[in-house]
Amino acid sequence: MNKAAAKIVFIFCIFKQKFWSLKTGIIMFLLYFVMYVFLAPIKQFSIASDYKSSPWIFPFLITNMYFLFTFMTFVVYYFSNVPFMQKWGMYQMIRIGRMRWAFVQMISIFLSALGFIIIAILLSIVCLIPQIQLESGWGKVIYSLALTDASEQYMIPVDFRYEFIKSSTPIEAMVQTLLIGCLVITFLGMIMFAASICFNRLCAILTAMIFVVMPIVTENMAYFIRKLPWFSPISWLRVTRIGGKDFDWGIMPDSSFIIGALIIMIISLSIIILWRVRTVDFQWNSED
Amino acid sequence: MASEEIIQVIDAQKKFGNNTVLDKVSITCKKGGIYGIAGHNGSGKTVLFKCICGFLHLDQGEIRINGKCLKKDFDMIDNAGIIIEEPAFLRGWSGIKNLEFLYMIRNPKNRKHLNNMMEKVGLDPDSKKRVGQYSMGMRQRLAIAQAIMENQEILILDEPMNGLDKNGVADMRKLFLELRGEGKTILMASHNKEDIDILCDEVYEMDMGVMLKLYK
Numbered sequence: 001m002n003k004a005a006a007k008i009v010f011i012f013c014i015f016k017q018k019f020w021s022l023k024t025g026i027i028m029f030l031l032y033f034v035m036y037v038f039l040a041p042i043k044q045f046s047i048a049s050d051y052k053s054s055p056w057i058f059p060f061l062i063t064n065m066y067f068l069f070t071f072m073t074f075v076v077y078y079f080s081n082v083p084f085m086q087k088w089g090m091y092q093m094i095r096i097g098r099m100r101w102a103f104v105q106m107i108s109i110f111l112s113a114l115g116f117i118i119i120a121i122l123l124s125i126v127c128l129i130p131q132i133q134l135e136s137g138w139g140k141v142i143y144s145l146a147l148t149d150a151s152e153q154y155m156i157p158v159d160f161r162y163e164f165i166k167s168s169t170p171i172e173a174m175v176q177t178l179l180i181g182c183l184v185i186t187f188l189g190m191i192m193f194a195a196s197i198c199f200n201r202l203c204a205i206l207t208a209m210i211f212v213v214m215p216i217v218t219e220n221m222a223y224f225i226r227k228l229p230w231f232s233p234i235s236w237l238r239v240t241r242i243g244g245k246d247f248d249w250g251i252m253p254d255s256s257f258i259i260g261a262l263i264i265m266i267i268s269l270s271i272i273i274l275w276r277v278r279t280v281d282f283q284w285n286s287e288d
Numbered sequence: 289m290a291s292e293e294i295i296q297v298i299d300a301q302k303k304f305g306n307n308t309v310l311d312k313v314s315i316t317c318k319k320g321g322i323y324g325i326a327g328h329n330g331s332g333k334t335v336l337f338k339c340i341c342g343f344l345h346l347d348q349g350e351i352r353i354n355g356k357c358l359k360k361d362f363d364m365i366d367n368a369g370i371i372i373e374e375p376a377f378l379r380g381w382s383g384i385k386n387l388e389f390l391y392m393i394r395n396p397k398n399r400k401h402l403n404n405m406m407e408k409v410g411l412d413p414d415s416k417k418r419v420g421q422y423s424m425g426m427r428q429r430l431a432i433a434q435a436i437m438e439n440q441e442i443l444i445l446d447e448p449m450n451g452l453d454k455n456g457v458a459d460m461r462k463l464f465l466e467l468r469g470e471g472k473t474i475l476m477a478s479h480n481k482e483d484i485d486i487l488c489d490e491v492y493e494m495d496m497g498v499m500l501k502l503y504k
């Protein structure tokens with residue numbers, strides 16, 4: 001196996017060791033439970049209307065402010081072992097050096113983010129079973145919820161915006177959600193890593209929770225400051241509101257700005273992390 | 289400077305807040321020798337080892353490995369096997385899997401060699417037992433295997449005999465003497481006077497971050 005391939009295998013092993021863990025299992029179990037509660041009324045509507053739902057629910061679900069808050073709290077919990085200085089890491093770092101160790105952690109954060117959002121999407125589909133049918137369009141259930149008052153009648157907490165359904169196909173919406181979701185979670189993980197390595201773990205968690213709470217603040221304050229969502233990266237995960245012209249409580253930036261801004265912020269955080277890793281004292285912790 | 293000097297610590301100073309942990313500590317380790325650092329808990333041995341490895345930065349002073357200056361020429365020692373503080377491995381994996389994972393970071397897969405290493409330290413390479421179920425002595429043996437498996441020229445060992453039974457201690461002493469015979473440089477910390485007396489060519493005694501004496 002050549003050196004490049006060995007490095008890729010090592011990165012993948014680090015990611016696998018972190019992601020396939022009891023902590024992730026607990027998060028996924030709790031996430032499933034929360035999703036089930038949010039999606040149960042949609043299932044009821046589906047049964048009552050005798051139409052099965054399409055699987056493209058997640059973009060609407062993640063737009064719900066309270067679900068988003070819960071989801072991102074799980075993400076913060078997942079990354080709460082920053083700055084990843086568990087004692088077993090000592091033997092790895094001595095073999096790869098500081099900079100490469102930091103690089104591996106950052107790649108692992110990105111892969112974890114991708115894994116997280118993919119599993120979340122799959123769980124949202126599983127929650128709808130057996131009231132689900134695979135179709136390429138939005139389906140009658142989603143159209144009905146967008147165009148009628150069925151959401152109010154069935155007390156569905158998820159908002160189905162017709163403007164979003166009209167402007168995107170399901171595949172486009174899912175790809176956009178996957179991409180922005182992956183970048184937002186990566187951003188959160190990176191900012192936690194940077195904060196923990198520059199200050200301490202408590203600072204990292206506090207910083208992350210400030211970002212996680214910001215969509216709620218944005219929703220309540222945006223009447224006064226319409227462009228507040230531009231400064232809340234977590235709010236950008238509310239994908240059905242992106243580019244919306246009649247968004248009553250604030251104006252969201254468009255996708256290209258969001259993706260560009262997230263990439264720039266992630267790169268900036270990477271530079272900060274790599275700079276700080278050179279000078280920080282590594283104090284190894286026992287396993288959490 | 290003589291080329292045989294592998295590790296040189298020159299007037300190392302390290303503070304954590306107002307607490308001076310290393311106070312002008314100097315040691316020299318030559319090729320093919322076993323050097324002991326004796327001292328009670330809190331004397332600064334582990335901090336010194338971490339500084340030599342590159343995990344901690346000195347506030348003042350210098351560390352040279354094979355003539356190259358740590359921090360200026362490189363950021364972390366890369367030709368050393370280490371045991372620092374208690375051994376820590378991935379608890380959900382077996383011993384051999386942990387070794388494989390670490391070995392393959394810089395080497396092609398070689399299960400036969402790792403099996404030999406496990407046997408050398410008295411562990412069963414075919415055991416599926418997870419490290420989380422290992423006794424302290426077994427983890428210590430695995431840590432020694434981890435330190436020696438890449439044939440590194442330097443070994444930095446913090447209390448390597450911790451948790452080992454009488455036979456284990458005898459086996460490891462024999463192993464370290466063999467490694468010295470192969471030209472390895474071993475720097476070890478120990479509470480045990482017998483280990484120090486049997487193994488070490490030179491002994492430094494530390495107390496409260498200060499190097500007190502050197503015995504030969």
